[in-house]
Amino acid sequence: MTKGFTHESTHNESKEWYTPRTIFKALNIDFDLDPCSPGQEKAPWIPAQIHHTIKDNGLETEWFGRVFMNPPYGSDTPKWMARLSEHGNGIALVFARTDTKWFHRYVPKADAICFINGRIGFVPHDKALLYADGQWHPKGGCGAASMLVAYGSEMAGALLLSGLGLTLPVSRNVETFRDTIDFAGGSHAPNENLPRISENRQSIVRPRLPRR
Numbered sequence: 001m002t003k004g005f006t007h008e009s010t011h012n013e014s015k016e017w018y019t020p021r022t023i024f025k026a027l028n029i030d031f032d033l034d035p036c037s038p039g040q041e042k043a044p045w046i047p048a049q050i051h052h053t054i055k056d057n058g059l060e061t062e063w064f065g066r067v068f069m070n071p072p073y074g075s076d077t078p079k080w081m082a083r084l085s086e087h088g089n090g091i092a093l094v095f096a097r098t099d100t101k102w103f104h105r106y107v108p109k110a111d112a113i114c115f116i117n118g119r120i121g122f123v124p125h126d127k128a129l130l131y132a133d134g135q136w137h138p139k140g141g142c143g144a145a146s147m148l149v150a151y152g153s154e155m156a157g158a159l160l161l162s163g164l165g166l167t168l169p170v171s172r173n174v175e176t177f178r179d180t181i182d183f184a185g186g187s188h189a190p191n192e193n194l195p196r197i198s199e200n201r202q203s204i205v206r207p208r209l210p211r212r
Contacts, residue, residue, distance in 0.1 A: 017122035018043045019070045019093055020131075023148075026162040027091065029155075032065025036072065036080065042128050063087045066155070070094075078102035081149075085109040089152040091159070096147040107149055110170050112156035114148040117165035 018038055030047050035058030037043065037051035048068060052058035059079060067090030071080035077094060078101070084090050085106045096115055097103055107113060121139065123131045131137070148164065150156045159167045 016125035018125065018128055018131075019046065020121055020123055021045045023093065023120070023164070024068075026164050027148075027158045028161065029066060029068070029091075029158050031068040031090075033063060033067045033090075034069060035059070035061065035063060035067060035083075036069050038125065038128070042125070043123070044132050059083060066090060066152075068093075078106070081106040084149075084151060087151070089155065091151075091155050092149045094147060094149065096145040108170060110149045110151050111153060112150045112159045112167060112169050114150070114159040114162065114167040115165045116146045116148065119144075120146050 016038060024045065024047050030049070032048065033050045033052070034046055034048035035052045037046060037048065037053055037058075039053045040046070040048075040051045046068070049065075052061050063083070067084060067087060069080060069084060069090065070093040071077055073095060077097075081092060081094070081102050082105075084092050121137075148159055148162075150159045156169070
């Protein structure tokens, strides 16, 4: 069983930290499952119908529908990213560790990635109840940059609309990203110059840009 639902800190400390409301408000998605939740009673602002905690060993339970996960950071991250990439419908909030093996193994299977602007102010477990009641707010940010990784076209669309940071299609899935309907008020203009991938997916056909 995976031990602990913790984030790594830059000071080699280990502590439970919860995703703040601002992330969910920006994503505007009602999720079906949070497989690595601290528990609905501890973090009632997490918009998931079902919460699996460490007692449930969410890595081994059945996953369904739209999944949100803020997985254990460190050596356990690859296991959770592997599971989400297999599930194919959800969003992961993780540190932007672009130099790691798991990033290059599982992020290329995603549909979109959002590099969050600034540092997230996570909620420490001992402030969660106060935060839930609006009596406490995060001050400052965590020790590293974060990113959201989306699997599935609906989840990619949520990243596009979120305004949380630089959002990019994963190159192998650029057509999924382009075909996301109804983003930005239904206009596809922001994506009109994305490269198109040919049918055999071996070459990229770039759009002609107007002469200036």
